[in-house]
Amino acid sequence: MSNKIRLGILGGGGDSLIGILHRVASSMYDKYQIVGGVFNPNWEDNIGFAKQIGLPTNRIYKDFDTLIEEELKLPESERIQVVSILTPNFLHFPMANKLLENGFHVICEKPMTTTYEEAKILNQTLKKAQTVFAVTYTYTGYPMVRQMREMILNGELGTIQKVDAQYYQGWINPIIHDKEKRSSTWRLNPEKSGISCCIGDIGTHAFDMLEFVSGVKIESVLADLNYLYSDNKMDIDGTVLLRCSKNVKGVICSSQIATGEENSFIVKVYGDKAGLKWEQENPNYLYLMEDGKPLRVLKPGHSYNSELSLDGTKLPPGHPEGIFDSMGNIYKGVAKAINKEPYNHGEFPTIIDGVRGMNFIEKAVESHQKGNVWVDIENVD
Amino acid sequence: MSNKIRLGILGGGGDSLIGILHRVASSMYDKYQIVGGVFNPNWEDNIGFAKQIGLPTNRIYKDFDTLIEEELKLPESERIQVVSILTPNFLHFPMANKLLENGFHVICEKPMTTTYEEAKILNQTLKKAQTVFAVTYTYTGYPMVRQMREMILNGELGTIQKVDAQYYQGWINPIIHDKEKRSSTWRLNPEKSGISCCIGDIGTHAFDMLEFVSGVKIESVLADLNYLYSDNKMDIDGTVLLRCSKNVKGVICSSQIATGEENSFIVKVYGDKAGLKWEQENPNYLYLMEDGKPLRVLKPGHSYNSELSLDGTKLPPGHPEGIFDSMGNIYKGVAKAINKEPYNHGEFPTIIDGVRGMNFIEKAVESHQKGNVWVDIENVD
Amino acid sequence: MSNKIRLGILGGGGDSLIGILHRVASSMYDKYQIVGGVFNPNWEDNIGFAKQIGLPTNRIYKDFDTLIEEELKLPESERIQVVSILTPNFLHFPMANKLLENGFHVICEKPMTTTYEEAKILNQTLKKAQTVFAVTYTYTGYPMVRQMREMILNGELGTIQKVDAQYYQGWINPIIHDKEKRSSTWRLNPEKSGISCCIGDIGTHAFDMLEFVSGVKIESVLADLNYLYSDNKMDIDGTVLLRCSKNVKGVICSSQIATGEENSFIVKVYGDKAGLKWEQENPNYLYLMEDGKPLRVLKPGHSYNSELSLDGTKLPPGHPEGIFDSMGNIYKGVAKAINKEPYNHGEFPTIIDGVRGMNFIEKAVESHQKGNVWVDIENVD
Amino acid sequence: MSNKIRLGILGGGGDSLIGILHRVASSMYDKYQIVGGVFNPNWEDNIGFAKQIGLPTNRIYKDFDTLIEEELKLPESERIQVVSILTPNFLHFPMANKLLENGFHVICEKPMTTTYEEAKILNQTLKKAQTVFAVTYTYTGYPMVRQMREMILNGELGTIQKVDAQYYQGWINPIIHDKEKRSSTWRLNPEKSGISCCIGDIGTHAFDMLEFVSGVKIESVLADLNYLYSDNKMDIDGTVLLRCSKNVKGVICSSQIATGEENSFIVKVYGDKAGLKWEQENPNYLYLMEDGKPLRVLKPGHSYNSELSLDGTKLPPGHPEGIFDSMGNIYKGVAKAINKEPYNHGEFPTIIDGVRGMNFIEKAVESHQKGNVWVDIENVD
The missing domain is CATH 3.30.360.10 (Dihydrodipicolinate Reductase; domain 2)
Structure with missing residues (x-):
C-alpha cells in the first residue's frame, strides 16, 4: 500500500494548463497520488478525462458536494487528504471553505477568493480547522x-x-x-x-x-x-x-x-x-x-x-529547471506540512498571503x- | 483499470539524479505508470526505495533476471511494457539486449553500450525484436x-x-x-x-x-x-x-x-x-x-x-520549462510509438543515434x- | 586655413569627465577645432590645462566676460562660433544668456539652468538671437x-x-x-x-x-x-x-x-x-x-x-560604439545646423527640451x- | 606652440572606415595633432579630403616618397614624428620599412606585411632604428x-x-x-x-x-x-x-x-x-x-x-565605451612610448606580435x- 499523500483535484480537466501544471507538480517528488476528484461539471467529460490521464474512475464524483459526502464515508486512511482547487475563481471560496470545515487540507489556485471579505472568512475557517492551506503563488517556488x-x-x-x-x-x-x-x-x-x-x-x-x-x-x-x-x-x-x-x-x-x-x-x-x-x-x-x-x-x-x-533544485548546476519545478517545490513543502515534517516558512504561500x-x-x-x-x-x- | 503504459525501472534508486529525472519525465503527460523494477542490488535499499517513492512492493524484484522471469509469467495486459535502464554503463548492453530478446520496449540511458561492437549487436537484436527502443540524449527533447x-x-x-x-x-x-x-x-x-x-x-x-x-x-x-x-x-x-x-x-x-x-x-x-x-x-x-x-x-x-x-511545450510563452520537460518530451514520443500512434521521427533518439x-x-x-x-x-x- | 567650426570651451579643465567627453565628441567627425576658452577660474590651472591638451594659449582667457569681449574684437571669420558650457550648473544660465545675446551658438550641458524661470528667459533670448542652441541630453545621440x-x-x-x-x-x-x-x-x-x-x-x-x-x-x-x-x-x-x-x-x-x-x-x-x-x-x-x-x-x-x-554610426555592424560616439553625433548635428546644412530634428536636443x-x-x-x-x-x- | 605629437597619415581618405577610426583614436587623449600625410594617390582627392577634415594643405604630399623627402628637410621640432599606415596591405611593408629607416615612429594597420619574410626584415630594420612601432590589433586596447x-x-x-x-x-x-x-x-x-x-x-x-x-x-x-x-x-x-x-x-x-x-x-x-x-x-x-x-x-x-x-577607461562605470575608445587606448600607449614616458608592455601590440x-x-x-x-x-x- 502506497504511503503517498492522497490528492483530490477539483477542475483542471481537458486541456487546462493549470491542470497539467498541478498534476506534474504533485508527482515531482513522489509524494502525492491523485486518487479522485471532479475534473468537469459535465459527467462524460469528467469521466473521460479521468480515463485519459489513467485514473481509476471509482472516485471520480459528479460534483463537489458528492465528493465531500462520499469521501467522508471512507476510513480516514483511505480518504482524500488534500484537495487542489483549480476551478473558476468564483468557486474557490465556497469550495475551500467547505473543504476546511470538513477537515481537508487545501491547495488553492490564486486569486484565493473573489473578495477580501471572503478571504477573511476563509482565514477564520482555517483557524478553526487547523489543517494545511496553501495558495499557489507559483513563482515563489523558484530556487533563486x-x-x-x-x-x-x-x-x-x-x-x-x-x-x-x-x-x-x-x-x-x-x-x-x-x-x-x-x-x-x-x-x-x-x-x-x-x-x-x-x-x-x-x-x-x-x-x-x-x-x-x-x-x-x-x-x-x-x-x-x-x-x-x-x-x-x-x-x-x-x-x-x-x-x-x-x-x-x-x-x-x-x-x-x-x-x-x-x-x-x-x-x-x-x-x-x-x-x-x-x-x-x-x-x-x-x-x-x-x-x-x-x-x-x-x-x-x-x-x-x-x-x-x-531543497528546490533536483539536478546539478547547468541543468535548467523551470516553472513546473517551481510549482513542484510548493507541493513538496505542502507535503512536509501535511506529513508534519519540519519545513521552512518560505516553502509555500499561506492563507495570509x-x-x-x-x-x-x-x-x-x-x-x-x-x-x-x-x-x-x-x-x- | 488504468490505460497508462506499464513502466519498469532498472537502477535509479536512492538519491540518483537520473532516477528522479526519469520518474518525473515519465509522469509529465499522464502516459506512464511505474509498476515495478529493480532500484538497487541491495534488497533492503531496493524495497526501501520503492516504499519511499510510494510504490507497491509486489513487483519489486531482487534482480534483473528475476524481473524478466516473473514479468513473463504475467498476462500481457498486466506485464511491464517498457523498461528504463538507468544502471551503471557496463550493464546497459546486457540488460537492453535481453529485454529486447524478450519483447520489451526499452528506454536506455546514454552511453547506450560500452563499445561500438556491443552497439551493433544491440541493433541486430532490435531488428529482430521490432519493439521500441530509445536512447536518452536528453537535450534533443527541448522545444527549441x-x-x-x-x-x-x-x-x-x-x-x-x-x-x-x-x-x-x-x-x-x-x-x-x-x-x-x-x-x-x-x-x-x-x-x-x-x-x-x-x-x-x-x-x-x-x-x-x-x-x-x-x-x-x-x-x-x-x-x-x-x-x-x-x-x-x-x-x-x-x-x-x-x-x-x-x-x-x-x-x-x-x-x-x-x-x-x-x-x-x-x-x-x-x-x-x-x-x-x-x-x-x-x-x-x-x-x-x-x-x-x-x-x-x-x-x-x-x-x-x-x-x-x-508538441513539447505545455504552457504559454513566458513560462520557462527546463530539462525535466525536455526528458518528458522524449517519454511522450516513446509513448506514442508504444501505443502505435503517429509520431515524428525527431521525438526521440533511436538506436541508430x-x-x-x-x-x-x-x-x-x-x-x-x-x-x-x-x-x-x-x-x- | 581650416574650414572647421571654431569652438570655445567654458569649464571642463583638469580631470573633468565632461571635459574629455566634449573634446572627443567635437573631434569625431572632423567638424570642430577648439580655438580657445576658459577651462578654469584659476589662471595657472587654466593655462596649464590648455597646454596639456596641446592648445595654443593666445585665446585662453582669464574669465568668461573677457572671452566675450576679446572674441568680439576679432573678425567674424576668426571668432569663436560656438561655445560649449561645461561649468557648474548655476553658471549655465548667465553664460548661455550672454553668449546668445552676443550672437554665439551654444552647446549647453544639462541641467540647462537652475530654475524653470531662467529656462524661459533663455528661450526668449534665443528667439531674438536666432543662433543654434543645443542642450546635451547625451543619450539621445545613440544610433539605436x-x-x-x-x-x-x-x-x-x-x-x-x-x-x-x-x-x-x-x-x-x-x-x-x-x-x-x-x-x-x-x-x-x-x-x-x-x-x-x-x-x-x-x-x-x-x-x-x-x-x-x-x-x-x-x-x-x-x-x-x-x-x-x-x-x-x-x-x-x-x-x-x-x-x-x-x-x-x-x-x-x-x-x-x-x-x-x-x-x-x-x-x-x-x-x-x-x-x-x-x-x-x-x-x-x-x-x-x-x-x-x-x-x-x-x-x-x-x-x-x-x-x-x-548617420550616427561610423563602423559596420559588430564594432560597438559607445557614449563618446553618442555625444559625437550630437556635435555632428549641431555642426550641420551651424553650417546651415539640412538636418533632422532628432539630431540634437533643443532649448525646448x-x-x-x-x-x-x-x-x-x-x-x-x-x-x-x-x-x-x-x-x- | 602645441606640444602634441605630430602625426602623419598614409591612406585612410574618403569614406575609409579605418581612416576615421585612426583619426578619432588619435584625438582621444589630446596627445596627437595630424599635421600632414598622403590620403589618396589621386591629387585632387588627396587635397580635397585634407580640406574636408579641416587640415591645412601645406603638408599634404603627392606621394609617400615626397612625404619622406620633404619632412626630412624640416627641423626635427616640426617634423612628423609618427606615421600611421592605413594603405592597402601590400604597401604596409615598403612604407613601414622606409619610415623606420628614416627615423620615424610607425603605427601600422594589420596585416603588418603580406609575407612572413617581409615581417622578419621589418623586425631587423626596427632593431636598427630603435623607434616606436605598433601594429594595430585594435581589440587589445579594450579595458576588459x-x-x-x-x-x-x-x-x-x-x-x-x-x-x-x-x-x-x-x-x-x-x-x-x-x-x-x-x-x-x-x-x-x-x-x-x-x-x-x-x-x-x-x-x-x-x-x-x-x-x-x-x-x-x-x-x-x-x-x-x-x-x-x-x-x-x-x-x-x-x-x-x-x-x-x-x-x-x-x-x-x-x-x-x-x-x-x-x-x-x-x-x-x-x-x-x-x-x-x-x-x-x-x-x-x-x-x-x-x-x-x-x-x-x-x-x-x-x-x-x-x-x-x-588607464583605458575615460568615464565612470555604466557609460559604455567602444571600439574607437579601444583604438584610442593603443594610440595613448604609443604616445607614452614616443614621449619616453613609462608604459605597460600591454598598452600596444609590438612588431613581435x-x-x-x-x-x-x-x-x-x-x-x-x-x-x-x-x-x-x-x-x-
Missing part, C-alpha cells in the same frame, strides 16, 4: 526566489531601502482594442472576474513576491490604473506607488498592454549594502549587485545557496477610484 | 532544439555550410589535478568507464545533436584529445575536426577542464541563407541570424513554431592515438 | 535611440499606449547614509544644486527621452519622492506617474539608492502593434517586440535602420510637496 | 581585454590549461556563392591579398589575442581550412588546433561563412583555478568563472580593475596543404 528571500532575511543587503516589481504582459491587446470582444470576454466582466483584471491577475503576484522576498510589509498604496476605453470596465494596466514598513518606498508596475511582453515579471530589492534582481523569464539567475564590486550571478544547485533554495493579496487588489482599485490617493492595506493574522 | 531541427530540415537556412558545437564543463578539476584522485576515480578508469571520458560523456552529445538538428552526417573525424597528466588514462578535453556529408565541415569542442563552466552546450549551424544558435543553459531561446536582418529570438509556445516543437555515438567515441580516440589523423565514421542502418 | 524614435514616428508601433522609463543608480549610498556627508556635499545642498537631486539629475533624462522617442507630450505628473532621512533636503529617489497627450499613461522610476546599479537607464514604449525597449548600458541593441512573432534585436549600422540612425526638463523638475517636486497630487507641465514653444 | 591579461599574468586563473578563441563573421556569403564575384574580388585574389583570407584577416586576431591575454606561446598548429568551391583560391573558414607552451592545448575557430554573425570574436582562457571569457560585441563585460562560486561580471572603470585596464601573426598565417596554410598536420610556429625576438 527562495535564495533571494533567504539572503535578504539574513541581512546580506543590509537595511532595505527600495523595492520594485514590474509585471508586464501584452496578451490583452487583441481583446481590448476590439469593442465587441472587450465587452463580451469574461476576463473584463466584473461580475465574472472580480473588480480588477490587471492588478487582480498579475499585480497581486508582484505584491506577494515583494513581501515574500523582502520581508517588508506594504502598508499603503497609491494606484493609477488604466482602462484605455471608457466603455471598458476593468483595469488592464496600472502603476502602484508603495509605502512599506521600515520606512521603505517602492513601486509596482503592471500591464497587460505592454505589447510583445510575454510574462516579464522582474523583482528588485535594494538595501544599503547591496541589491538583488530576479527575472521570471530567466528564473535560474539571481543578480547580486554591490557598489564597487563585480556583479555576481548566482545559479541554482550550488553549495553557496541556502538550504531553502537547494492570500488574504493580503485580496486586500491589495481592493485597495489599489479604491485608490484609483478616489483620485489616486493613498489607501492603507489592513493588517491580518 | 526540435524547432532548430525542423527549420533546418525545411530549408530555412538554405544549404548547410558549417556546423559547430561546444560542450564545456569544469567539474573534473578537483579530480584531475589530484594524483591520488585521478588514479582512483571510476570515471578515469577505462575498465569501468570505457575508452573515453570527455568525448564519451559529452562529446557524444555534441555529435548526436549536430546530426539531429542539421540533417548532415558526420563522415570523418580528426581529434586532438587532452589527458593533461601522463599517468592519466582518459581524455578530459578534446577538439574534433569534422568532415560531413554534403561537403560540410565543422568542429566539436568539448572539455571537462573548462574551469567554472557548468554545462555549456552550444550548437550552431550555418547555411548559406541564415544561421541558428542554441544554448543548453538558456534552452528557451533560439537565435536566428540572417545577413542584414535583425537578429530574431524564437521562444517556445508560439504559433510560429513547428508542430514538433509545440546510439550506435553512431559509440562509433564516434571509438573513432575520435583512434584518430588521436594515430597522431591526429582523419578516421571515418562507419555507416549503420 | 534615434532608430527607436524614427520607428515610432513612422508608426511602426501603431498607437502608443504606454511609456515607461527606469533610471537607476546606486552611487549616493556612501553619502546619504553618512550624516556628516549628506549635510555637507554640494549635491544635496539646494542652494548649490537646485531643488532636486535625483529627479533633477537623472529623472529629467528619462522625461526628455520618453518625449524624444515616443512623440507624446507628458502633460501631468504625480510624484512620490524619497529623501530617506529627515535632515536630508533633496530627493535621492522618486517615482513619477505620467499622463501624456493622446491618452497615454506612463511612469518614470528613478533612483540613486538602487544599490549596485551603475547607470541603468531603460526606456520602453508600447503601441497597439508592437513595443520597443532600449537599455543605455547595452546601447547597441534595440528590442522590437510584437505579439506572436519572434523578438527582433536591431543593431547599428545595418541598412534596415533609418537615415537618422545610420531644456525648458520642458526644468519644468518637469519643478512640477515633480511640487507634486510631492503637495502630497502626491497631479500637477500639469506647462506648454512652451 | 587588458584586465583579462593582467588577471592572468597575476596568476588569478592559476596554471593555464586551455585556450579557446572563436572569430565568426558571415559577410562573405554574397561573394563566395557567386562564381563571378568570388573570382573577381580582390579579397579572394592571392596576388592582392596574400595567401589567406579568413585566417589572414581574422584568425590572426584570434592568434594574437590568445597570446596577448594568456601569456602562453602558441608553438604548433594543425589547421583544416575551408574553401567551399574548388575554383576558390582562398580559405573563408578554418579551424586550427593549437599546442602551446606550458603544455597547454587550445583551438581557434574562425569563419567568414558563419551566416548572420557580425563580428563575433570570443576569447576564453581556463586555468586550474578559474576561467575568463570576453566577447568583442559586448566588450565591457569580463566573465570570471570559478568552480562553485557565483559567476562574476567585471566591468570597466571600477577600482577592482588593474591600472592597465583603468606582427611577425608572429604573419608566421601563424603561413603555418596554418602550410598545415592545411600538407593534409592537416602539425606545423611549428617559429620563435622570433
Whole structure:
C-alpha cells in the first residue's frame, strides 16, 4: 500500500494548463497520488478525462458536494487528504471553505477568493480547522526566489531601502482594442472576474513576491490604473506607488498592454549594502549587485545557496529547471506540512498571503477610484 | 483499470539524479505508470526505495533476471511494457539486449553500450525484436532544439555550410589535478568507464545533436584529445575536426577542464541563407541570424513554431520549462510509438543515434592515438 | 586655413569627465577645432590645462566676460562660433544668456539652468538671437535611440499606449547614509544644486527621452519622492506617474539608492502593434517586440535602420560604439545646423527640451510637496 | 606652440572606415595633432579630403616618397614624428620599412606585411632604428581585454590549461556563392591579398589575442581550412588546433561563412583555478568563472580593475565605451612610448606580435596543404 499523500483535484480537466501544471507538480517528488476528484461539471467529460490521464474512475464524483459526502464515508486512511482547487475563481471560496470545515487540507489556485471579505472568512475557517492551506503563488517556488528571500532575511543587503516589481504582459491587446470582444470576454466582466483584471491577475503576484522576498510589509498604496476605453470596465494596466514598513518606498508596475511582453515579471530589492534582481523569464539567475564590486550571478544547485533554495533544485548546476519545478517545490513543502515534517516558512504561500493579496487588489482599485490617493492595506493574522 | 503504459525501472534508486529525472519525465503527460523494477542490488535499499517513492512492493524484484522471469509469467495486459535502464554503463548492453530478446520496449540511458561492437549487436537484436527502443540524449527533447531541427530540415537556412558545437564543463578539476584522485576515480578508469571520458560523456552529445538538428552526417573525424597528466588514462578535453556529408565541415569542442563552466552546450549551424544558435543553459531561446536582418529570438509556445516543437511545450510563452520537460518530451514520443500512434521521427533518439555515438567515441580516440589523423565514421542502418 | 567650426570651451579643465567627453565628441567627425576658452577660474590651472591638451594659449582667457569681449574684437571669420558650457550648473544660465545675446551658438550641458524661470528667459533670448542652441541630453545621440524614435514616428508601433522609463543608480549610498556627508556635499545642498537631486539629475533624462522617442507630450505628473532621512533636503529617489497627450499613461522610476546599479537607464514604449525597449548600458541593441512573432534585436549600422540612425554610426555592424560616439553625433548635428546644412530634428536636443526638463523638475517636486497630487507641465514653444 | 605629437597619415581618405577610426583614436587623449600625410594617390582627392577634415594643405604630399623627402628637410621640432599606415596591405611593408629607416615612429594597420619574410626584415630594420612601432590589433586596447591579461599574468586563473578563441563573421556569403564575384574580388585574389583570407584577416586576431591575454606561446598548429568551391583560391573558414607552451592545448575557430554573425570574436582562457571569457560585441563585460562560486561580471572603470585596464577607461562605470575608445587606448600607449614616458608592455601590440601573426598565417596554410598536420610556429625576438 502506497504511503503517498492522497490528492483530490477539483477542475483542471481537458486541456487546462493549470491542470497539467498541478498534476506534474504533485508527482515531482513522489509524494502525492491523485486518487479522485471532479475534473468537469459535465459527467462524460469528467469521466473521460479521468480515463485519459489513467485514473481509476471509482472516485471520480459528479460534483463537489458528492465528493465531500462520499469521501467522508471512507476510513480516514483511505480518504482524500488534500484537495487542489483549480476551478473558476468564483468557486474557490465556497469550495475551500467547505473543504476546511470538513477537515481537508487545501491547495488553492490564486486569486484565493473573489473578495477580501471572503478571504477573511476563509482565514477564520482555517483557524478553526487547523489543517494545511496553501495558495499557489507559483513563482515563489523558484530556487533563486527562495535564495533571494533567504539572503535578504539574513541581512546580506543590509537595511532595505527600495523595492520594485514590474509585471508586464501584452496578451490583452487583441481583446481590448476590439469593442465587441472587450465587452463580451469574461476576463473584463466584473461580475465574472472580480473588480480588477490587471492588478487582480498579475499585480497581486508582484505584491506577494515583494513581501515574500523582502520581508517588508506594504502598508499603503497609491494606484493609477488604466482602462484605455471608457466603455471598458476593468483595469488592464496600472502603476502602484508603495509605502512599506521600515520606512521603505517602492513601486509596482503592471500591464497587460505592454505589447510583445510575454510574462516579464522582474523583482528588485535594494538595501544599503547591496541589491538583488530576479527575472521570471530567466528564473535560474539571481543578480547580486554591490557598489564597487563585480556583479555576481548566482545559479541554482550550488553549495553557496541556502538550504531553502537547494531543497528546490533536483539536478546539478547547468541543468535548467523551470516553472513546473517551481510549482513542484510548493507541493513538496505542502507535503512536509501535511506529513508534519519540519519545513521552512518560505516553502509555500499561506492563507495570509492570500488574504493580503485580496486586500491589495481592493485597495489599489479604491485608490484609483478616489483620485489616486493613498489607501492603507489592513493588517491580518 | 488504468490505460497508462506499464513502466519498469532498472537502477535509479536512492538519491540518483537520473532516477528522479526519469520518474518525473515519465509522469509529465499522464502516459506512464511505474509498476515495478529493480532500484538497487541491495534488497533492503531496493524495497526501501520503492516504499519511499510510494510504490507497491509486489513487483519489486531482487534482480534483473528475476524481473524478466516473473514479468513473463504475467498476462500481457498486466506485464511491464517498457523498461528504463538507468544502471551503471557496463550493464546497459546486457540488460537492453535481453529485454529486447524478450519483447520489451526499452528506454536506455546514454552511453547506450560500452563499445561500438556491443552497439551493433544491440541493433541486430532490435531488428529482430521490432519493439521500441530509445536512447536518452536528453537535450534533443527541448522545444527549441526540435524547432532548430525542423527549420533546418525545411530549408530555412538554405544549404548547410558549417556546423559547430561546444560542450564545456569544469567539474573534473578537483579530480584531475589530484594524483591520488585521478588514479582512483571510476570515471578515469577505462575498465569501468570505457575508452573515453570527455568525448564519451559529452562529446557524444555534441555529435548526436549536430546530426539531429542539421540533417548532415558526420563522415570523418580528426581529434586532438587532452589527458593533461601522463599517468592519466582518459581524455578530459578534446577538439574534433569534422568532415560531413554534403561537403560540410565543422568542429566539436568539448572539455571537462573548462574551469567554472557548468554545462555549456552550444550548437550552431550555418547555411548559406541564415544561421541558428542554441544554448543548453538558456534552452528557451533560439537565435536566428540572417545577413542584414535583425537578429530574431524564437521562444517556445508560439504559433510560429513547428508542430514538433509545440508538441513539447505545455504552457504559454513566458513560462520557462527546463530539462525535466525536455526528458518528458522524449517519454511522450516513446509513448506514442508504444501505443502505435503517429509520431515524428525527431521525438526521440533511436538506436541508430546510439550506435553512431559509440562509433564516434571509438573513432575520435583512434584518430588521436594515430597522431591526429582523419578516421571515418562507419555507416549503420 | 581650416574650414572647421571654431569652438570655445567654458569649464571642463583638469580631470573633468565632461571635459574629455566634449573634446572627443567635437573631434569625431572632423567638424570642430577648439580655438580657445576658459577651462578654469584659476589662471595657472587654466593655462596649464590648455597646454596639456596641446592648445595654443593666445585665446585662453582669464574669465568668461573677457572671452566675450576679446572674441568680439576679432573678425567674424576668426571668432569663436560656438561655445560649449561645461561649468557648474548655476553658471549655465548667465553664460548661455550672454553668449546668445552676443550672437554665439551654444552647446549647453544639462541641467540647462537652475530654475524653470531662467529656462524661459533663455528661450526668449534665443528667439531674438536666432543662433543654434543645443542642450546635451547625451543619450539621445545613440544610433539605436534615434532608430527607436524614427520607428515610432513612422508608426511602426501603431498607437502608443504606454511609456515607461527606469533610471537607476546606486552611487549616493556612501553619502546619504553618512550624516556628516549628506549635510555637507554640494549635491544635496539646494542652494548649490537646485531643488532636486535625483529627479533633477537623472529623472529629467528619462522625461526628455520618453518625449524624444515616443512623440507624446507628458502633460501631468504625480510624484512620490524619497529623501530617506529627515535632515536630508533633496530627493535621492522618486517615482513619477505620467499622463501624456493622446491618452497615454506612463511612469518614470528613478533612483540613486538602487544599490549596485551603475547607470541603468531603460526606456520602453508600447503601441497597439508592437513595443520597443532600449537599455543605455547595452546601447547597441534595440528590442522590437510584437505579439506572436519572434523578438527582433536591431543593431547599428545595418541598412534596415533609418537615415537618422545610420548617420550616427561610423563602423559596420559588430564594432560597438559607445557614449563618446553618442555625444559625437550630437556635435555632428549641431555642426550641420551651424553650417546651415539640412538636418533632422532628432539630431540634437533643443532649448525646448531644456525648458520642458526644468519644468518637469519643478512640477515633480511640487507634486510631492503637495502630497502626491497631479500637477500639469506647462506648454512652451 | 602645441606640444602634441605630430602625426602623419598614409591612406585612410574618403569614406575609409579605418581612416576615421585612426583619426578619432588619435584625438582621444589630446596627445596627437595630424599635421600632414598622403590620403589618396589621386591629387585632387588627396587635397580635397585634407580640406574636408579641416587640415591645412601645406603638408599634404603627392606621394609617400615626397612625404619622406620633404619632412626630412624640416627641423626635427616640426617634423612628423609618427606615421600611421592605413594603405592597402601590400604597401604596409615598403612604407613601414622606409619610415623606420628614416627615423620615424610607425603605427601600422594589420596585416603588418603580406609575407612572413617581409615581417622578419621589418623586425631587423626596427632593431636598427630603435623607434616606436605598433601594429594595430585594435581589440587589445579594450579595458576588459587588458584586465583579462593582467588577471592572468597575476596568476588569478592559476596554471593555464586551455585556450579557446572563436572569430565568426558571415559577410562573405554574397561573394563566395557567386562564381563571378568570388573570382573577381580582390579579397579572394592571392596576388592582392596574400595567401589567406579568413585566417589572414581574422584568425590572426584570434592568434594574437590568445597570446596577448594568456601569456602562453602558441608553438604548433594543425589547421583544416575551408574553401567551399574548388575554383576558390582562398580559405573563408578554418579551424586550427593549437599546442602551446606550458603544455597547454587550445583551438581557434574562425569563419567568414558563419551566416548572420557580425563580428563575433570570443576569447576564453581556463586555468586550474578559474576561467575568463570576453566577447568583442559586448566588450565591457569580463566573465570570471570559478568552480562553485557565483559567476562574476567585471566591468570597466571600477577600482577592482588593474591600472592597465583603468588607464583605458575615460568615464565612470555604466557609460559604455567602444571600439574607437579601444583604438584610442593603443594610440595613448604609443604616445607614452614616443614621449619616453613609462608604459605597460600591454598598452600596444609590438612588431613581435606582427611577425608572429604573419608566421601563424603561413603555418596554418602550410598545415592545411600538407593534409592537416602539425606545423611549428617559429620563435622570433
